[in-house]
Amino acid sequence: MDMVTELKKYREAAGETVTSMAKKLRIGVSRYHMIESGERPATPEIARRVSEIIGVPQENIFLPQSFTVRKYAVSREEMAATKVG
Numbered sequence: 847m848d849m850v851t852e853l854k855k856y857r858e859a860a861g862e863t864v865t866s867m868a869k870k871l872r873i874g875v876s877r878y879h880m881i882e883s884g885e886r887p888a889t890p891e892i893a894r895r896v897s898e899i900i901g902v903p904q905e906n907i908f909l910p911q912s913f914t915v916r917k918y919a920v921s922r923e924e925m926a927a928t929k930v931g
Contacts, residue, residue: 851883853907870899873892
């Protein structure tokens with residue numbers, strides 16, 4: 847099983863790409879990717895803006911206080927089924 851973050855799940859459901867999110871947040875693509883993958887926490891401001899862009903409450907995406915993304919286990923089949931085009 848792979849780990850997928852809540853942010854990635856909600857971003858994809860909102861039809862956003864890593865690049866489009868980075869542009870809307872005015873940050874680099876690599877910085878956004880590190881936030882989404884849980885390698886780096888988001889600042890409170892970025893967490894708020896992410897929530898607004900994808901229309902999901904902040905507490906559904908980020909852990910309290912640290913603004914590190916929530917993760918959940920997903921099978922490879924589920925990953926393949928969620929791949930966009």
